[in-house]
Amino acid sequence: MSRPFKCRRIANVPGITYFKPAGIPLGELEEVVLSLEEAEALRLKELEGLEQERGAEKMNVSRPTFQRILASARNKVADAVLNGKAIRIEGGNFELAWNRYRCRDGHEWDAENILTDATACPQCNDTEVQPVLSKGSGCRGRGRGQCHRRKSE
Numbered sequence: 001m002s003r004p005f006k007c008r009r010i011a012n013v014p015g016i017t018y019f020k021p022a023g024i025p026l027g028e029l030e031e032v033v034l035s036l037e038e039a040e041a042l043r044l045k046e047l048e049g050l051e052q053e054r055g056a057e058k059m060n061v062s063r064p065t066f067q068r069i070l071a072s073a074r075n076k077v078a079d080a081v082l083n084g085k086a087i088r089i090e091g092g093n094f095e096l097a098w099n100r101y102r103c104r105d106g107h108e109w110d111a112e113n114i115l116t117d118a119t120a121c122p123q124c125n126d127t128e129v130q131p132v133l134s135k136g137s138g139c140r141g142r143g144r145g146q147c148h149r150r151k152s153e
Contacts, residue, residue, distance in 0.1 A: 097131075
């Protein structure tokens with residue numbers, strides 16, 4: 001019997017999801033597709049400087065799985081940078097770790113759409129918002145969670 005699937009937890013969907021070399025028309029470029037969980041592993045390891053064990057905990061995966069995701073991401077980014085390819089960030093198997101936000105004035109709300117609802121407070125329009133861990137967030141097991149299985153096109 002195979003092991004049950006675990007959602008890879010990501011903190012957010014990046015606002016910028018496409019990068020390309022300057023001066024080369026888009027139609028002439030090859031693309032490398034970086035999944036959202038690969039982008040999250042890079043963010044945790046390279047930007048936040050977390051050890052792999054802590055990054056794995058944050059993504060709700062084992063350390064070896066985190067290592068495989070990270071190695072794949074590093075390989076794709078190196079290929080794109082060194083061979084002049086565009087990078088598209090999309091798809092993957094993931095769940096969003098946060099869906100509740102709070103502004104500096106203490107207003108809280110649930111973000112239905114992470115790209116639009118988490119940028120400013122709906123009550124006071126404050127743009128300095130922070131994610132808040134809400135009850136029931138996190139991976140809830142196969143068939144019960146909010147795991148998004150998005151395939152890149």
